[in-house]
Amino acid sequence: MSRVFKLKSSDNETFEVEEAAALLSETIKSSSSTEITVPNVKAEILGKVVEWCNKHAESEDTKDQLIKEWDAEFVSVDQHVLFKLITAADYLQIKELVDQLTQRVGDMIKAKTLKTVEMTYPTFNVEREVQEELKSLGF
Amino acid sequence: MNSDSVFSTLPDDVVLNLFSKLEDDPRNWARLACACTKFASLIRNVCWKTKCRNVLPSDLVSAASSSEPPGGWSSLHKLAVCCPGLLHSGVLFENSDFGLERELGPDESYRPQSQSQSEPSSSSSSQIHQPPPPASDCAWSLYDDLYFDTVYDESESDAAVAAPENENENGGVSVGGEFRIQKRRKICRSMRSHLASGVWNLSREQGNKLLHSRFRGDCLYICDWPGCVHIEEKRNYMLFRGVFKDFKGSQVWRNIKDAKRTKVDLNCAYCACKQTWDLHSAFCLRRGFGYHDDGEPVVRAYVCDNGHVSGAWTDLPLYA
Numbered sequence: 001m002s003r004v005f006k007l008k009s010s011d012n013e014t015f016e017v018e019e020a021a022a023l024l025s026e027t028i029k030s031s032s033s034t035e036i037t038v039p040n041v042k043a044e045i046l047g048k049v050v051e052w053c054n055k056h057a058e059s060e061d062t063k064d065q066l067i068k069e070w071d072a073e074f075v076s077v078d079q080h081v082l083f084k085l086i087t088a089a090d091y092l093q094i095k096e097l098v099d100q101l102t103q104r105v106g107d108m109i110k111a112k113t114l115k116t117v118e119m120t121y122p123t124f125n126v127e128r129e130v131q132e133e134l135k136s137l138g139f
Numbered sequence: 140m141n142s143d144s145v146f147s148t149l150p151d152d153v154v155l156n157l158f159s160k161l162e163d164d165p166r167n168w169a170r171l172a173c174a175c176t177k178f179a180s181l182i183r184n185v186c187w188k189t190k191c192r193n194v195l196p197s198d199l200v201s202a203a204s205s206s207e208p209p210g211g212w213s214s215l216h217k218l219a220v221c222c223p224g225l226l227h228s229g230v231l232f233e234n235s236d237f238g239l240e241r242e243l244g245p246d247e248s249y250r251p252q253s254q255s256q257s258e259p260s261s262s263s264s265s266q267i268h269q270p271p272p273p274a275s276d277c278a279w280s281l282y283d284d285l286y287f288d289t290v291y292d293e294s295e296s297d298a299a300v301a302a303p304e305n306e307n308e309n310g311g312v313s314v315g316g317e318f319r320i321q322k323r324r325k326i327c328r329s330m331r332s333h334l335a336s337g338v339w340n341l342s343r344e345q346g347n348k349l350l351h352s353r354f355r356g357d358c359l360y361i362c363d364w365p366g367c368v369h370i371e372e373k374r375n376y377m378l379f380r381g382v383f384k385d386f387k388g389s390q391v392w393r394n395i396k397d398a399k400r401t402k403v404d405l406n407c408a409y410c411a412c413k414q415t416w417d418l419h420s421a422f423c424l425r426r427g428f429g430y431h432d433d434g435e436p437v438v439r440a441y442v443c444d445n446g447h448v449s450g451a452w453t454d455l456p457l458y459a
Contacts, residue, residue, distance in 0.1 A: 106157055
């Protein structure tokens with residue numbers, strides 16, 4: 001008989017999560033209670049994290065192509081949502097989700113054609129350009 | 140990037156996680172380190188340091204010492220992955236006088252008529268020069284006939300000395316005003332430091348092959364042979380880079396100091412040092428390498444105060 005966990009968002013919405021999905025979070029795993037409040041994370045975001053956990057709990061094989069496609073869809077969100085998801089996943093210590101999200105950010109940074117930097121030392125002449133580029137990505 | 144950007148909300152370990160996803164291309168970290176001080180600090184103090192410790196020989200980067208290597212972790216990391224380019228390895232230096240002008244100073248008996256004079260023969264101090272005939276730019280020697288035959292375009296020689304200023308306008312780099320560049324070449328990006336081809340590692344064996352046997356005790360780590368190969372008109376250059384472990388404690392350093400060598404205006408590709416020592420002229424390199432007919436040394440190497448070495452091998456001349 002699996003336990004049911006209750007996750008509460010910062011705006012007081014509660015999500016019920018099955019044990020298998022919930023235990024993907026190290027924070028929940030090491031928590032003594034089945035009711036966990038996630039500070040600074042709103043329902044919209046927490047809901048998505050729960051959705052991810054549910055998906056990953058039900059699929060045995062994470063190398064499955066379908067799951068990969070689902071994951072790719074999942075992380076294709078705008079930068080603001082992306083960062084909020086990272087914060088939530090980090091708080092809940094869901095390693096694989098954090099990895100997927102940071103990989104996505106990394107890809108976005110790489111994809112943007114950045115001006116070649118000479119790797120100058122000690123000052124970086126292209127500082128402003130790099131900042132502009134990263135800003136234009138929405139960061 | 141201002142302080143209330145999204146990145147500032149992320150804890151350091153998450154940011155480092157992100158950086159680890161961008162490890163494959165060293166330029167990613169270099170760019171990110173430009174973005175803001177937080178990134179710069181993380182990349183310098185964690186990413187580059189860890190990378191150096193993982194990739195470079197352990198006796199070069201001793202885990203025991205927590206202090207930075209001379210020039211910082213950024214320099215050491217750059218050294219591991221970046222070729223110094225033709226510029227910083229000294230290939231673009233004027234050498235067809237066998238380096239005599241640098242050693243002995245300009246030839247006093249000869250004064251260039253105008254800015255446009257640049258022929259290398261003007262610095263063969265052993266010859267007696269007549270005042271140059273007004274029609275031509277300069278006295279010719281046998282070397283000129285051999286050298287300029289296929290390489291030189293007359294019109295280019297006028298521009299060569301003026302080149303240092305022009306290079307700036309072309310968006311290139313300003314080489315020290317004293318030096319003449321052999322022919323007018325735009326110092327484009329590819330001649331400056333760039334990511335090296337080949338394996339990014341350093342070994343002491345290569346270092347031993349370069350130095351004179353009396354410096355056997357010094358620990359010089361050089362990148363794998365053949366380094367980053369540059370195919371140029373006249374010959375191929377195998378550019379290498381390396382670093383001394385504890386340069387100031389080395390015999391090479393003592394040798395340079397005792398001989399009161401002067402530095403050359405060639406800045407280090409890896410740190411802020413604006414001048415370096417010519418190891419070839421200081422007789423620190425293995426004997427027997429010699430020169431090509433046009434005055435170019437078969438191997439050359441330059442070392443800075445922090446012990447960073449940049450240089451170039453060429454193929455040995457086919458004939459003695």
